[in-house]
Amino acid sequence: NAGVTQTPKFQVLKTGQSMTLQCAQDMNHNSMYWYRQDPGMGLRLIYYSASEGTTDKGEVPNGYNVSRLNKREFSLRLESAAPSQTSVYFCASSLDRSSYEQYFGPGTRLTVT
């Protein structure tokens, strides 16, 4: 079991460029999440998918879009990157919305210049 995997590990973008962060889990989990982590700010939820076919906004959704491609995969897209989106992005999954325990991937470090 690889758990939660994320690609890429590192990325540098110029302002205005677009990119998609990929996340996949092999634990047969129903719920998936995208967080960003900034120094001194902890982890903030961007979007989540409680189950395949559904997505909902979290605390900081502006500038992002998500796609729950299938039960395993949940991608995060930046359509027009801004320096304020420089951050470390984590994907997580949980069995379902009532099981509570979340398992995190290793993260993607994104720099927007």
Place this chain on the structure above:
Amino acid sequence: GENVEQHPSTLSVQEGDSAVIKCTYSDSASNYFPWYKQELGKGPQLIIDIRSNVGEKKDQRIAVTLNKTAKHFSLHITETQPEDSAVYFCAALKQGYSTLTFGKGTMLLVSP
């Protein structure tokens, strides 16, 4: 919405000492309180959690206590070791919701 405050932001202890990290939450409907450990360059990892129907939970050298009346919960690490050095996050989840609200983290440094 829920608000989680975590203190201290940094904590330095000597190997073998105990470490305590405290969190408060604002929403009395929250009923699940996990603690995550994040090592440098890695994702957060769940180390212990507690639900609102118990006041204390222990797993070897780590324990979590919950005071629902005061709306605060704490992580206790005894006999600290250098490998305990990491950033620790507390979080809270409200019953009926699937999203966690995290504290801002505590950097724990254990010196040999």
